[in-house]
Amino acid sequence: MPSIAAYVGAAFAEIAGCFAFWGWLRLGKPVWWLVPGMVSLALFAWLLTQVDASAAGRAYAAYGGVYIAASLVWLWVVEGTRPDRWDFLGAAICLVGAGVILFGPRGQVC
Template sequence: MIKTAFVYVGAALAEIAGCFSFWMWLREGKPIWWLAPGMASLALFAWLLTQVDSEAAGRSYAAYGGVYIIASIGWLWRVEHVRPDRWDIAGAAICLVGAAVILLGRRTAS
């Protein structure tokens, strides 16, 4: 479980950083070379998600979504210097609970 948490956090940071590089290039007029580290970061993100011990990729990705949302709110605050409001926090908390239900729910044989 600890490994999964570290993988999800690493994947979230890699995905956000990769997408942010595209955002900066397209929306903020940064040079095209911003895309090179962004693409590498997105490749790292994809590789990290394959490291999660799960019997189904879709379930692993769904649970990761909650972690991604929390990481995105942290990015908003720490990198973009925009303080999250109560709706950001409430929405992120709801998503994290949903991710925990998906990841930790008791499974029955089908």
């Protein structure tokens, strides 16, 4: 599985899983919301292991930028709140950083 697809899938699985807990604790949703939430979080963990990276820490670090951008998409699509220009700028900076971590040349001295 290509890394970008794994990252995007992992991000939305993590956000959905966490949102299930948010819904239960903060929005008064029934406790059964936790079941799909836990399944979604397990899917998130599995998808993150599919990333082509030489080390887990590097995969997780690069994932952070994708997670931030996906969270803003969730904010807009699911929660109905349009991100502002500062949200977009912050996400763009994070995605650039994630790209540097994920695609940067390895084995070269700075």
